[in-house]
Amino acid sequence: MATKTYKLNNGLDIPAIGLGTWQSAPGAVRQAVVEALRAGYRLIDCAYCYGNEDEVGQGLADAFSQGIVKREEVFVVTKVWATYTTRCALGLEKSLKSLGLEYVDLLLVHWPLLMNPEGNDDRFPKLPNGERDIIRSHNHVDTWKQMEQLLALGKTKGIGVSNYSKRYLEQLLPHATVIPAVNQIENHPALPQQEIVDLCKEKGIHIMAYSPLGSTGGPMLTAEPVVQVAEKHGAKPAAVLLSYHLARGSTVIAKSVTPERIRENIDTLLELDAEDMQKLNDYSAQLTREGKLQRFVYPPFGVDFGFPDKS
Ligand SMILES: NC(=O)C1=CN([C@@H]2O[C@H](COP(=O)(O)OP(=O)(O)OC[C@H]3O[C@@H](n4cnc5c(N)ncnc54)[C@H](OP(=O)(O)O)[C@@H]3O)[C@@H](O)[C@H]2O)C=CC1
Numbered sequence: 001m002a003t004k005t006y007k008l009n010n011g012l013d014i015p016a017i018g019l020g021t022w023q024s025a026p027g028a029v030r031q032a033v034v035e036a037l038r039a040g041y042r043l044i045d046c047a048y049c050y051g052n053e054d055e056v057g058q059g060l061a062d063a064f065s066q067g068i069v070k071r072e073e074v075f076v077v078t079k080v081w082a083t084y085t086t087r088c089a090l091g092l093e094k095s096l097k098s099l100g101l102e103y104v105d106l107l108l109v110h111w112p113l114l115m116n117p118e119g120n121d122d123r124f125p126k127l128p129n130g131e132r133d134i135i136r137s138h139n140h141v142d143t144w145k146q147m148e149q150l151l152a153l154g155k156t157k158g159i160g161v162s163n164y165s166k167r168y169l170e171q172l173l174p175h176a177t178v179i180p181a182v183n184q185i186e187n188h189p190a191l192p193q194q195e196i197v198d199l200c201k202e203k204g205i206h207i208m209a210y211s212p213l214g215s216t217g218g219p220m221l222t223a224e225p226v227v228q229v230a231e232k233h234g235a236k237p238a239a240v241l242l243s244y245h246l247a248r249g250s251t252v253i254a255k256s257v258t259p260e261r262i263r264e265n266i267d268t269l270l271e272l273d274a275e276d277m278q279k280l281n282d283y284s285a286q287l288t289r290e291g292k293l294q295r296f297v298y299p300p301f302g303v304d305f306g307f308p309d310k311s
């Protein structure tokens, strides 16, 4: 299961599971990356915004020098942060420098908006009233046009998006010369985002599921139906939450800096059966009906991204 891959619309193979690095502290993430690669992970999910790409790069360098993996065996993902969406080439350049790499395998638009590139902070510029400094006249399609140009430079093998709703994808796709290879979205049984998953499937866009455990502290680990499916298999809830995405044909990225969890998350993946998926899907349907879907990651941009649970 660990080595399972999917074919992207650009011909590249993407692993089914990857290590997340958001909120992985410098000092912990270097070793986490080494541990993950030693345990068999072949995808590392990074971002300029995470502020730890230097340490992730050190972990990659350690793994290369220790002979754990070769560069070409690891699928490295990074993202253009919102203050760089009019300067995508620069955003990529900065990530590559920090990571110590010549190229990444996939570059994503982190969020479809522009924050002031000339504001009072490189990553989180704020207005005097404390709100995020957002340039609302920016059209996210223009960012995608820049992303398309980047492919020719050879510094990323593929391009994709993140946090794109159905509405935003429908705005983008008629203008896209290159169809995004991936849409990375929050995804778990309490936020199935089926309308996006279905549209992406129809258009050949692969889903990368983020915050599969419900993000910080893993609140989805105690959801009753998840616990029940885990008990049926004599497994842990984390295994159910991660395997759910494999059953849906998606890639899943789980963050941990804890060596046992890093290993456990890749070693205990399950083949969920139709009954398991029915239970989890019934739970999603019930939350949808009751208006109780849970989105754990929704930064205070003050922008309507078109997600039905937030619009
Ligand atoms: N594109 C985007 O906008 C976003 C992308 N992402 C990406 O997705 C990745 C994963 O999502 P993330 O939000 O980090 O959250 P996750 O859903 O992966 O949950 C991470 C939390 O679960 C804990 N954990 C990990 N494994 C286990 C386990 N087996 N048992 C119990 N607890 C566990 C971790 O603790 P500990 O580390 O202490 O072990 C951490 O507190 C991110 O790191 C990032 O790479 C995430 C959010 C937004």
Ligand SMILES: O=C[C@H](O)[C@@H](O)[C@@H](O)[C@H](O)C(=O)O
Residues within 6 Å of the ligand: 022, 047, 049, 050, 297, 298, 299, 300
């Ligand atoms: O990738 C993870 C998330 O999107 C993260 O990058 C944002 O939530 C960011 O911390 C923000 O506050 O806008």
